[in-house]
Amino acid sequence: xxxxxxxxxxxxxxxxxxxxxxxxxxxxxxxxxxxxxxxxxxxxxxxxxxxxxxxxxxxxxxxxxxxxxxxxxxxxxxxxxxxxxxxxxxxxxxxxxxxxxxxxxxxxxxxxxxxxxxxxxxxxxxxxxxxxxxxxxxxxxxxxxxxxxxxxxxxxxxxxxxxxxxxxxxxxxxxxxxxxxxxxxxxxxxxxxxxxxxxxxxxxxxxxxxxxxxxxxxxxxxxxxxxxxxxxxxxxxxxxxxxxxxxxxxxxxxxxxxxxxxxxxxxxxxxxxxxxxxxxxxxxxxxxxxxxxxxxxxxxxxxxxxxxxxxxxxxxxxxx
Amino acid sequence: xxxxxxxxxxxxxxxxxxxxxxxxxxxxxxxxxxxxxxxxxxxxxxxxxxxxxxxxxxxxxxxxxxxxxxxxxxxxxxxxxxxxxxxxxxxxxxxxxxxxxxxxxxxxxxxxxxxxxxxxxxxxxxxxxxxxxxxxxxxxxxxxxxxxxxxxxxxxxxxxxxxxxxxxxxxxxxxxxxxxxxxxxxxxxxxxxxxxxxxxxxxxxxxxxxxxxxxxxxxxxxxxxxxxxxxxxxxxxxxxxxxxxxxxxxxxxxxxxxxxxxxxxxxxxxxxxxxxxxxxxxxxxxxxxxxxxxxxxxxxxxxxxxxxxxxxxxxxxxxx
Numbered sequence: 206x207x208x209x210x211x212x213x214x215x216x217x218x219x220x221x222x223x224x225x226x227x228x229x230x231x232x233x234x235x236x237x238x239x240x241x242x243x244x245x246x247x248x249x250x251x252x253x254x255x256x257x258x259x260x261x262x263x264x265x266x267x268x269x270x271x272x273x274x275x276x277x278x279x280x281x282x283x284x285x286x287x288x289x290x291x292x293x294x295x296x297x298x299x300x301x302x303x304x305x306x307x308x309x310x311x312x313x314x315x316x317x318x319x320x321x322x323x324x325x326x327x328x329x330x331x332x333x334x335x336x337x338x339x340x341x342x343x344x345x346x347x348x349x350x351x352x353x354x355x356x357x358x359x360x361x362x363x364x365x366x367x368x369x370x371x372x373x374x375x376x377x378x379x380x381x382x383x384x385x386x387x388x389x390x391x392x393x394x395x396x397x398x399x400x401x402x403x404x405x406x407x408x409x410x411x412x413x414x415x416x417x418x419x420x421x422x423x424x425x426x427x428x429x430x431x432x433x434x435x436x437x438x439x440x441x442x443x444x445x446x447x448x449x450x451x452x453x454x455x456x457x458x459x460x461x462x463x464x465x466x467x468x469x470x471x472x473x474x475x476x477x478x479x480x481x482x483x484x485x486x487x488x489x490x491x492x493x494x495x496x497x498x499x500x501x502x503x504x505x506x507x508x509x510x511x512x513x514x515x516x517x518x519x520x521x522x523x524x525x
Numbered sequence: 526x527x528x529x530x531x532x533x534x535x536x537x538x539x540x541x542x543x544x545x546x547x548x549x550x551x552x553x554x555x556x557x558x559x560x561x562x563x564x565x566x567x568x569x570x571x572x573x574x575x576x577x578x579x580x581x582x583x584x585x586x587x588x589x590x591x592x593x594x595x596x597x598x599x600x601x602x603x604x605x606x607x608x609x610x611x612x613x614x615x616x617x618x619x620x621x622x623x624x625x626x627x628x629x630x631x632x633x634x635x636x637x638x639x640x641x642x643x644x645x646x647x648x649x650x651x652x653x654x655x656x657x658x659x660x661x662x663x664x665x666x667x668x669x670x671x672x673x674x675x676x677x678x679x680x681x682x683x684x685x686x687x688x689x690x691x692x693x694x695x696x697x698x699x700x701x702x703x704x705x706x707x708x709x710x711x712x713x714x715x716x717x718x719x720x721x722x723x724x725x726x727x728x729x730x731x732x733x734x735x736x737x738x739x740x741x742x743x744x745x746x747x748x749x750x751x752x753x754x755x756x757x758x759x760x761x762x763x764x765x766x767x768x769x770x771x772x773x774x775x776x777x778x779x780x781x782x783x784x785x786x787x788x789x790x791x792x793x794x795x796x797x798x799x800x801x802x803x804x805x806x807x808x809x810x811x812x813x814x815x816x817x818x819x820x821x822x823x824x825x826x827x828x829x830x831x832x833x834x835x836x837x838x839x840x841x842x843x844x845x
Binding site for chain 1: 531533534535537548549550551552553554555556557565567629631632633634635636637727728
């Protein structure tokens with residue numbers, strides 16, 4: 206939860222003066238989003254979210270993110286559509302920071318996804334991959350496999366502090382992942398952070414996806430691997446194979462996987478666990494005592510790494 | 526900003542099952558309110574705020590607060606109306622804590638009130654005092670003048686740490702306030718925390734009041750004194766007499782003050798500054814390093830105390 210930037214009523218009125226959204230009728234900081242400041246903004250014309258981009262978002266990436274959100278909304282995918290000002294601009298500035306106004310997306314995220322939620326989430330992810338087809342902009346996955354070794358280079362002491370002996374284990378993982386990382390899988394727009402907090406439901410039905418600020422061009426199956434890690438582990442750390450099958454079945458109801466994609470899932474899931482372990486380990490070490498936002502526990506993903514390491518065939522569920 | 530209590534979708538659905546509000550369509554933590562956890566809750570029937578009462582609110586006081594909000598809404602005052610469940614209950618429980626669902630009140634609070642805002646705020650406060658007439662419940666002001674000496678008894682070391690020599694100054698203030706505190710002024714329902722964050726505007730017009738969790742029965746003029754301190758000081762610490770006159774004129778447009786009320790304003794404003802100084806000093810000392818919520822600066826109210834101490838006739842503006 207976070208609101209890092211304080212917006213005065215004058216600043217808000219100044220921003221809205223550039224849009225055709227009418228005057229603000231309500232404005233409240235939302236305790237949501239770790240990277241940015243988010244505000245509920247109601248105007249005479251509707252309900253919106255104002256996002257102020259804080260320093261962790263690279264401003265040069267914003268056109269990719271916002272044009273993607275616009276593209277997806279225009280292609281029938283339920284994601285929040287960014288609002289353009291009278292000059293057609295999606296990216297504005299407030300208090301010296303970039304910001305954007307996007308429509309308010311209805312729906313609730315689930316804390317403890319059921320198997321049924323996993324199926325719906327899988328179908329929603331396939332829908333995202335399909336709706337992204339033809340999107341003309343490109344952005345590399347700067348948190349992808351090629352980046353992990355250098356990300357970890359500065360974090361070995363943090364890993365040892367977390368758990369003695371962990372640095373050597375991670376080094377071995379990284380070597381294996383570099384050798385086994387699949388090439389040539391179908392690629393396109395991926396969300397790259399498809400966690401339960403970023404997926405909305407209306408009742409039991411998938412209702413939309415938010416937070417595209419890690420989106421990039423990468424293998425579709427890598428996005429599935431991120432989702433399997435995020436949706437299909439139990440609170441006790443065990444992998445729920447039933448939930449995983451449901452997520453994949455939901456996905457394949459919209460976009461069937463190739464044999465190569467399916468075969469790659471175990472190593473992709475191991476790698477996806479590595480990506481979140483590394484960024485959490487970084488944030489854990491970098492967060493000053495007394496910070497307003499508590500970093501997420503890197504041990505959660507260290508345990509997922511251990512599961513994938515111990516059972517590299519866990520995600521090969523061709524046979525039930 | 527604060528969300529202290531995490532609510533799962535199952536817990537929310539369980540709560541809503543007792544109401545006729547339909548299912549939730551959106552649910553977001555709001556970065557607002559220091560004492561409680563607040564959530565934007567949208568259902569098939571409308572928009573609401575779910576407030577979960579944290580330990581600083583005395584549960585025995587909740588019926589006063591919520592019945593008052595209901596009373597005010599029923600008597601035409603723009604405040605959020607609490608929703609009753611099917612059995613007529615306003616106070617519910619979630620995750621072992623008391624909670625309530627109130628309607629969403631439109632409007633924006635202002636960060637830097639103008640003189641025009643002060644006038645509107647004054648009229649809104651008088652409207653609150655008038656709408657509260659006849660409210661049958663009662664609650665003493667447990668942060669009123671009678672409580673200050675004992676509140677300060679445990680805080681002298683904190684005062685000295687804030688500013689050497691301050692403890693003796695505060696002791697002298699408390700003695701003066703005890704001797705000069707006015708008796709027999711007209712009393713009734715007061716908000717007792719009528720700060721700009723708790724007052725909504727729609728454009729330039731007063732639109733409503735929120736956060737009745739310090740409301741009690743006390744002198745109406747004390748409520749005005751709290752508001753004068755909260756609305757009419759400049760960021761540089763100086764008192765804006767024009768803003769104060771506007772607030773009073775707005776108030777008197779709805780409820781004229783008696784001579785006794787007007788004459789009491791200087792000592793009431795000195796006392797109202799003491800009340801917020803003392804609670805901020807307490808919170809300052811009691812907040813552990815690394816807490817998620819930053820305590821408000823007690824020095825802001827120490828400076829207001831100094832203004833009232835130096836110019837006890839500041840608020841006697843019978844003549845322009």
